[in-house]
Amino acid sequence: MKKNRIYTFLLAGALPFLLVSCFAAKDYEQPEIIKDENFRTDSLPQDSITMADVSWKDLFTDAVLQQHIDEGLQNNIDIRVALQQIIAAEAYLKQGKAGYFPSLSGNASLTHQEVSSNSQFGGLNSSLDQYELSANLSWEADIWGKIRSNKRAYEAGYLQSVAAHQAVKTALVSNIASTYYQLLSLDEKKKVTEITIENREKSLETNKALKDAGNITEVGVKQTEAQLYTAKAILIDINNQIRLLENTMSILLGKEATAIARTDLENQEIETELKTGVPAQLLKNRPDLMAAEYSLRNAFELTNVARANFYPSLTLNATGGLQALSFDSLFDTNSLFANIIGGLTQPIFNKRQIRTQYEVAQSQQEQARLQFRQAFLIASKEVSDALYNYESSTDKIEVKQKEFEAYDLATQYSEELLNNGLANYLEVLTARENALNSRLDLISAKYSQLNSMVNLYEALGGGWK
Structure with a gap:
């Protein structure tokens, strides 16, 4: 047979x-979205160097803060989720590479x-x-480049997941540093408020003695007592904010709520030179921008796939x-x-499915292009905002320092005059309140300066390297 x-x-x-x-299939080309003249950094020089290239270990010199950042990068839940997304994208990438092989x-x-x-x-x-x-x-047979475009789409999806992981790292480093500095500022405010409470308790005793001597009335004593309670209320709020921030920091570190170790605000200095680089560097330093462009590339390649469906397939x-x-x-x-x-x-009539897929792919590609453009505009705004905030907080520190010194001297002079019966107790109360508020504002300005530096570092794409 x-x-x-x-x-x-x-x-x-x-x-x-x-x-x-x-x-x-068409070849991908990066869209023109950058205009150097519109990148608003004013008087700061722009060159090929940017502080985004500096490792967070070199930028943040506080050893305790470094330990917190390292712990967060190891245990943070968002980081671990992003790693799983990379694993999933890698699986699709392997599938895309196998598209050229026959199935058996x-x-x-x-x-x-x-x-x-x-x-x-x-x-x-x-x-x-x-x-x-x-x-x-x-x-x-990949005659029209459909398999190649599918492979490139999977590659873009994988790189997008990697960039998204880097973006999570950048945001996490920034959030940990910002929260840490905020805790230090609250510690400083707590210290100032506790000293204020101690001084006002002494002033209350002094005013009671002055009242017995006939130098002031009961109204003055009650006003001083009220100021004491005001300071105690401020201390309660500060302690509450500290606990809440410690809980927030614990979540960032990927653990249960607990006390957070830290140093002092006055010891915090960032020695890295303030350099923004050129606008084009945002595209290679900011992970969210890289992710947005990879999303555009993915949509572009999927449009190629949808276009190839109009052509005959050879099997x-x-x-x-x-x-x-x-x-x-x-x-x-x-x-x-x-x-x-x-x-x-060769497809002829298929209830318009291929045409619909192609039109949807074109629409999604345009959406990705607009989102890429929007991401770049937001990035340039964040850089500009961080620069302005840094300059503003730096100038404000100098002004607030002088303001506090003036109020502090006014408080000392008015208390001496009151003790000698030469001043009105209302002047003393006003001077004390102004001095406390000015000191707290000065601490806030110092935190704002540090936080602006952190925001600039994040805005330029630092933290993931």
């Missing part, structure tokens, strides 16, 4: 048409058929059994194996069979 081999080729007249264009499947089957007695062959066999052991191979299918009517003869050489089919499929 001769082997049955069937070779079917449905390619007649198709190759000349296929050779018209080897690739329907195996089949083992037993077919039992009960034949009708009234049928053509019913009188010969009442039933038929067929055993089959086969393998099927299928392969599609090759091969099936071979063993086939017999009885299991005993299944592994006989006469049971071998093979089929090879080459096919060219």
Whole structure:
């Protein structure tokens, strides 16, 4: 018995048409979104150096803060979720790379058929059994670049997940540093308020003595007592804010709420030179911008895939194996069979599905382009805002320092005059309140300066390197 081999080729007249264009896919080009003259950094020099290239370990010199950042990078939940997203994207990337390879499947089957007695062959066999052991191979030629575009889309998706992980790291480093500095400022405010309470308790005793001596009235004593309670209320609020911030910091570090170790505000200095670099560097330093562009590249390549669906696809299918009517003869050489089919499929009418997919892909690509543009505009705004805030807080520290010194001297002079019966107690109360508020504002200005530096570092894309 001769082997049955069937070779079917449905390619007649198709190759000349296929050779018209080897690739329907377009190549990605980065959109023009950067205009240096609109990048608002005013008097600060722009060069090829940017503080974003500085490691967070070199920027933040406080050893305790460094330990917190390192702990956060190891344990933060958002960081760990982002790592899992990278793993998922990597799996899709491997799938995209395998798109050029043929698919192979195996089949083992037993077919039992009960034949009708009234049928053509019913009188010969009442039933038929067929055993089959086969393998099927299928392969599609990437004539229009559809498989290549799919692979590139998966690559862009993977790189987007990596950039998203870097963006989470940047935000986490910034949030930990900002929260840490805020805790230090609250510690300083707490210290000032506690000293104020102690001084006002002493002043209350002094005013009671002055009242007994007839130098002031009961009103003056009650006003001083009220100021004491005001300071105690401020202390309660500060302690509450400290606890809440410690809880927030604990979440950033990926652990249960607990006390946070820290140093002092006065020891905090950032020695890194303030340099913003050139606007184009945002695209290679800011992870969120990189992620936005990879999203655009992904949408661009998927548009190529949707466009390629309009063109005919060339496929090759091969099936071979063993086939017999009885299991005993299944592994006989006469049971071998093979089929090879080459096919060219051109979509004609498919309920507008291909056209719809293409139009949706174009729309999604334009959305990704606009989102990329928006991300860059936001990035340039954040850089400008951080610069202005840093300059403003630096100037404000100098002014607030002078203001506090003036109020502090006014308080000392008015208290001396009151003790000698030469001043009105209302002047003393006003001077004390102004001195406390000015000192607290001075601490806030110092925190604002440090926080502005942190914000600038994040805005330029620092923290993930």
